[in-house]
Amino acid sequence: MILPIIAYGAPVLRTVCKDITPDYPQLNKLIDDMWETMYASSGVGLAAPQVNRDIRLFVIDSTQVFVSMDDAERKKYPDAPGIKQVFINAHVKELDGKEWAYNEGCLSIPKIREDIYRNEEVTIGYMDEQFQPHIQTFNGITARIILHEYDHIEGKLFIDYLKPFKRRLMKGKLDDISKGKVSVDYKMSFAK
Template sequence: MILPVVAYGSPVLRKVGEDITPAYPGLEKLIADMWDTLYNSNGVGLAAPQINKPIRLFIVDTDQIVKDFDDEDKAKYPNEKAIKQVFINAQMLEETGKMWPYNEGCLSIPKVREDIQRNSNIRIKYLDEQFREHEAEFHGITARVIQHEYDHIEGKLFIDYLSPLKKRLLKKKLDDISRGKISTEYRMIFNK
């Protein structure tokens, strides 16, 4: 089932998510619904707070980004491999490597894209959907998508990395989004 995406301005997007257990009600269906929602909105990642659940759960599928690489991207990220993964109760262990800009957007902040600086490498601990523990390293675009979604379960948004001036310039757009004065191809919940 396709779920509505929570828009900028909703308090759930600023909450630190709570850990969950295998007994979390309807978890398997929730994850399936998150995949449906992600693909319906043409996203590459979706965190539970974006569907109004303040829990430490997010999903990532970087296949579309990697498929769409042009020659310059392929040269820049020659070892980039797409992933499709569920992350439960994730904990960022390390962010290292060169800081680099990339133009990010967010399903909860539609039609706003900005260059955001992030580290190129991460090490993260998480549980998969069978609650098996993993510790893994990710690099490049994949690391960036994971960092973006991880921020959601920490109550952060990509616009938090912008300068005060840039935030002021975006204020009207952000206010319009929080009031529902925006049109999207996917369903949204607005905090009017």
């Protein structure tokens, strides 16, 4: 089932999310719904707060980024062709590599894209959908998507990386989004 994406301004997007246990109600259905919602919204990642759940869960499919690239462009990124993965109870262990800029957007903040600097590499501990533990290092675009979604479960948004002046310039657009004054081709839920 396609779930509505929670828009900027909702308190759940600023909540530090909690770990869950394998008996979390209807977890497999939620994960399936998050994949369906992410693809229906043309996203490459989706975190539980974006579908109104304050739990440490996100899904990513970085293969979607590489599909539109030609071979020469793909070779610039060490993580090509990408991964499709569920992350439960994720906690960053280490950030490494220099910071690099990439133009990011967010399904919860539609029509706004900005260059955001993030580390080249992240080592993260997480559980997969069978609650098997992993500690893994990711780099490139995959690391960037993981860090973007990880920020969601920490109550942080990509616009938080912008300088205060730049944030002030976009205040009107952000206010419009929170009031539902934005047109998107996917289902959204707006704070009242």
